[in-house]
Amino acid sequence: MADRTEDELWDLYTKDREKTGKSHRRGDDMKDGEYHLVIHVCIFNSQNQLLVQQRQPFKEGWSNMWDVTVGGSALQGENSYQAAERELFEEIGLKLDLSDTRPNFTINFAHGFDDYYILEREVDLDQLHLQEEEVQAVRWVGKEEALQMKEQGTMIPYWFLDKLFDIRGMFGSHEIP
Numbered sequence: 001m002a003d004r005t006e007d008e009l010w011d012l013y014t015k016d017r018e019k020t021g022k023s024h025r026r027g028d029d030m031k032d033g034e035y036h037l038v039i040h041v042c043i044f045n046s047q048n049q050l051l052v053q054q055r056q057p058f059k060e061g062w063s064n065m066w067d068v069t070v071g072g073s074a075l076q077g078e079n080s081y082q083a084a085e086r087e088l089f090e091e092i093g094l095k096l097d098l099s100d101t102r103p104n105f106t107i108n109f110a111h112g113f114d115d116y117y118i119l120e121r122e123v124d125l126d127q128l129h130l131q132e133e134e135v136q137a138v139r140w141v142g143k144e145e146a147l148q149m150k151e152q153g154t155m156i157p158y159w160f161l162d163k164l165f166d167i168r169g170m171f172g173s174h175e176i177p
Helices: 080-092 143-152 161-167
Strands: 009-013 019-025 036-044 050-055 070-073 105-109 112-120 135-141
Touching: 009 036, 036 080, 050 143, 070 080, 080 112, 080 135, 135 143, 143 161
Parallel strands: 036 112
Antiparallel strands: 009 019, 036 050, 036 070, 050 135, 105 112
């Protein structure tokens, strides 16, 4: 399969999150004042366990590390929920309708906005189809195990990882049928 980064285009935004009408090719350097949209989806089950994925060893950035359920950049023409739906389907084969769902929170970073969706859903791991280019494994982890993995250096060190478990079910997390 060809490297999708070669032809991946993102919409560019102002600092106020307004589209500029310009696009950016993934992998090119971003200029000051250019921003793009990233999403992460965190799926929890009824036991307050987070569905995590292990990145492939050959994946650039955080190789072999465990990560939240899915994440990635919005492609040109996509809004936040469309990017979340696409990433869920591409990375783990889960098709969800998020058209009535807003992100629970956004973290701003140097060149963009990162929307986080906290969803509640029972997911049968045996029914998932993992994207070979991105994901090598998935599993459920509780808060203590996730924090242990972070401490051991096997989980991406999100500074707010413990808070994800604490706010699940609060502040508008979404139960998705």
